[in-house]
Amino acid sequence: MAKEMYYHTLPARILHWVNAANIGLLTTTGLYIRDPQVFPFFASMDIARKTHFIAMYLIIYGILIRIYYSYVSKDYRELLFRPGDLRGFPALAKYYLFLSKELPDYGKYNPGQKFLYNAWAVLIFFQAVTGFALYFPNASAQLTRMLGGPLLFRQVHFMLTWVFIVTVAVHVYLSFIGGWTVVKSMITGYFPEGEHMQPSSERVGINERL
Numbered sequence: 001m002a003k004e005m006y007y008h009t010l011p012a013r014i015l016h017w018v019n020a021a022n023i024g025l026l027t028t029t030g031l032y033i034r035d036p037q038v039f040p041f042f043a044s045m046d047i048a049r050k051t052h053f054i055a056m057y058l059i060i061y062g063i064l065i066r067i068y069y070s071y072v073s074k075d076y077r078e079l080l081f082r083p084g085d086l087r088g089f090p091a092l093a094k095y096y097l098f099l100s101k102e103l104p105d106y107g108k109y110n111p112g113q114k115f116l117y118n119a120w121a122v123l124i125f126f127q128a129v130t131g132f133a134l135y136f137p138n139a140s141a142q143l144t145r146m147l148g149g150p151l152l153f154r155q156v157h158f159m160l161t162w163v164f165i166v167t168v169a170v171h172v173y174l175s176f177i178g179g180w181t182v183v184k185s186m187i188t189g190y191f192p193e194g195e196h197m198q199p200s201s202e203r204v205g206i207n208e209r210l
C-alpha cells in the first residue's frame with residue numbers, strides 16, 4: 001500500500017467544512033429569500049432569514065480565522081496567489097482544454113486553485129459589505145445612496161451569489177474527478193505519497209515547463 005502523507009491539518013479541514021456548510025446555507029437561504037416560489041428550499045421565510053443571519057456571522061468569522069490560521073501555520077506560502085502565478089495559467093488552461101496531457105508540477109495547489117481560494121475571501125468581503133448595507137438600511141442609507149442605491153446593492157449581492165454557485169460547482173467537480181483519494185484527503189487529512197491532486201498522464205517539473 002502506498003505510504004500516506006499528512007496533507008491537510010485538522011484546523012484546515014474543520015475550517016474547510018465549516019466554511020463550505022455556511023456557503024451552502026447562505027446560498028440556499030439567499031435564493032429562497034430572493035424568490036421562495038422559484039427556490040422552495042425552506043419551510044418559511046422566517047426560518048430562511050434567521051438561518052441567513054446566523055450563517056453570515058459564521059462565514060465572516062470562518063474566513064477571518066482561516067486567514068489567521070494560514071499565517072500561524074505558514075500555509076499561506078502554498079495558498080497565497082502571487083502575480084508570478086499568472087505564468088502558470090497557460091499550461092493549466094491547455095491541460096483543462098484537453099490540448100495537452102502534461103500538467104506542470106505546481107506544488108500543493110495549482111495557480112487556478114490559489115486564484116479561486118483567494119477570490120472567495122474577496123467575494124465574501126463584498127457579500128458582507130452589500131449584505132450589511134441591506135441588514136442595516138438606516139445606518140447605511142447615506143453610503144448606499146452615494147454608491148448607487150440599495151437596489152444596486154441587492155443586485156450585486158445576488159449576482160455574486162451566482163459567482164459562488166458556479167465556482168463552487170467547478171471546485172466540487174474538479175475535486176471529484178481528481179478521485180476519491182482527493183476528496184478523502186479533506187476528511188482524513190492523508191493523501192498517498194507520490195500521487196498528484198490533479199489527474200495527469202504525464203507530469204513535468206514546473207521549471208522545465210514555464
Ligand code: HEM
Nearest residue numbers: 026027030031033034056127128131132134135158161164
Ligand atoms: C457575508 C456576509 C453576508 C451578509 C451580511 C448577508 C446579508 C444579507 C441580508 C441582510 C439579506 C437580505 C435579507 C432579507 O431581506 O430578508 C441577504 C440576502 C441574500 N443573500 Fe446574503 N449575506 C451575506 C452573505 C451571503 C452569501 C455568501 C451568499 C451566497 C453565496 C448570500 C446570498 C444572498 C442572497 C441570494 C440574498 C437574496 C438577495 C435578494 O433578495 O435579491 N449572502 N443577505
